[in-house]
Amino acid sequence: MDFAFAPKHIALRETARRHMEEDAKPYARHSDETETFPPHLFKRWGELGILGARYPEDDGGVGMDKVSDCIIREEIARVSLAYCAAFLPIAIWVCGQSGKPEPKCSANSISNLLFRVRRSLALGCPNPMADPISAL
Numbered sequence: 001m002d003f004a005f006a007p008k009h010i011a012l013r014e015t016a017r018r019h020m021e022e023d024a025k026p027y028a029r030h031s032d033e034t035e036t037f038p039p040h041l042f043k044r045w046g047e048l049g050i051l052g053a054r055y056p057e058d059d060g061g062v063g064m065d066k067v068s069d070c071i072i073r074e075e076i077a078r079v080s081l082a083y084c085a086a087f088l089p090i091a092i093w094v095c096g097q098s099g100k101p102e103p104k105c106s107a108n109s110i111s112n113l114l115f116r117v118r119r120s121l122a123l124g125c126p127n128p129m130a131d132p133i134s135a136l
Helices: 009-034 040-049 068-079 081-091 109-124
Strands: none
Touching: 009 040, 009 068, 009 081, 040 081, 068 081
């Protein structure tokens, strides 16, 4: 079995690592000490196309595979576990199966959440995950 990364995964890892080193790491210590989050990171993650990485494109996500999702989370966590914790609620499939035949929430609600977060960012909401509806 070949465990080598595909070229797209290598490129994603390099992009995510460069971003975290340049755009996030300078704020990490301050964020930890003040228990704050630099809201510009959400916008930057959107620009990089990593918000909603595991959501299907039909639901407003990016449609990346599981390996890509893990790479993104590892690179964020490498710089700050707190930043990774902020990233996770909108980056992973939070409404997956729970052992029941039907999902806990519909694809429409996933798409709606992504839409609200993106709109909040576009309208300048400083913390879209705290109140994504505030900018609507």
